[in-house]
Amino acid sequence: MKPAPFDYYAPATLEEALETLAALGYGGKILAGGQSLVPAMNFRMAQPEALVDLNNLTELDYIKPAQDGGVLIGAMTRDSTLEHARLIAERAPMFCAALPHVGYPQIRNRGTVGGSVAHADPAGQIPLVVSALNARFRVHSKKGERWISADDFFITLFTTALEPEEILVEIAVPPLPAGGGWSYQQVSRQHGAAVIVGIGVVVALDKQGRCSEARLVYLGVGEKPELALEASKSLVGQKPVADVFEKAAAVALEKDLDPGSDIHSSTEYRRHLVSVLTRQALSEAFDRAKQKRG
């Protein structure tokens, strides 16, 4: 239960971190909060040659209002900071609903938002939330910066579009659409345990009270946050009523999702949860949208 030896770098600036990563190539691994990486190293499932510790980069620890009404989150912001930030409660409240389920208080005191996104755990709530909110990720390397959308970022389990010399520096969360509502739902066997199925939903109502847009993203049913495109489309133009929610859940199961079985749950139970959580989440999200419309 002790990690294998590694070389340790603790750069003081982002620039220095990028230089170090570029020099190390595939041998370098970024250390953010370490709440997933260090257990993997203790078990020797991960044996990186070198760690590049970003914890001195206070320049990446911020939550700022974005001009479009959304919010910009520095990659090294701790989960617990995000959980209790007023700006997040106002502009991206889905985080506040999901974060209490991320590990435990001590884990959230150390774990970072950027670390969770870049780690891309298929059972991670933060990857689900940033996908449901359709966030964009700002990524730096020695060559410059690029932006990646959530849909392009997550490739498969523990695999993202990040190159070895790149660092995720910022998560840009757009504002909720006008007349928008949201919901986050999840089921796990106990508080803080692995999610069996989770869902993040963003919807909007037009002036006639019909659904003008919908984005349904699921956790625990695939190898990454799974966008249910057909189910999302099936909602547009519809009145937000129970029959419509039930149909969306059926479409999601028929066309979008193919949940597997593992030690946590059978396929059958996951399909059942998708159906229940879809209906619950849509009901809550449209209620919130209606309240906003008044």
Next chain:
Amino acid sequence: MSKTVTIKVKVNGSEYERTVEPRLLLSDFIRHDLGLTGTHVGCEHGVCGACTILLDGKAVRSCLLFAVQANGHEIATVESLGSPEKMHPLQAAFQEKHALQCGFCTPGFLMTLLPFLDENANPSEDKIREALSGNLCRCTGYQNMVDAVKLAAEKMVAER
């Protein structure tokens, strides 16, 4: 062996300077290099909470940090609480309410609860249970701990 690093850490108010291998876990550094064996090591992968310490005032798992990462930071361990003669109100409440049996998990619980009670002077039972959720105890069944936290909250408010 990888290159060693010299670090300076303030632990329970005292400055320490030590040379360590990067792979040395902070939990092992505290126990073996500093001889502060009050911090216990259970699972070594962030599940049991026995190794919880305060890093710059925040409760964290010391088995999920490397000692090198504590360079320039402040640590508090269970040794920073009371002495057998003069216990911290939280320790006294644990004793009074029988919130421990074998005691292995207790240091982690105490260090988790210290900042929690600072931030929540009068916590609800739900809040207390949530605060306890990241630590495992195999003896007590937690009920007496919930009672102890309520009592500790009262004691600490009375002392202010």
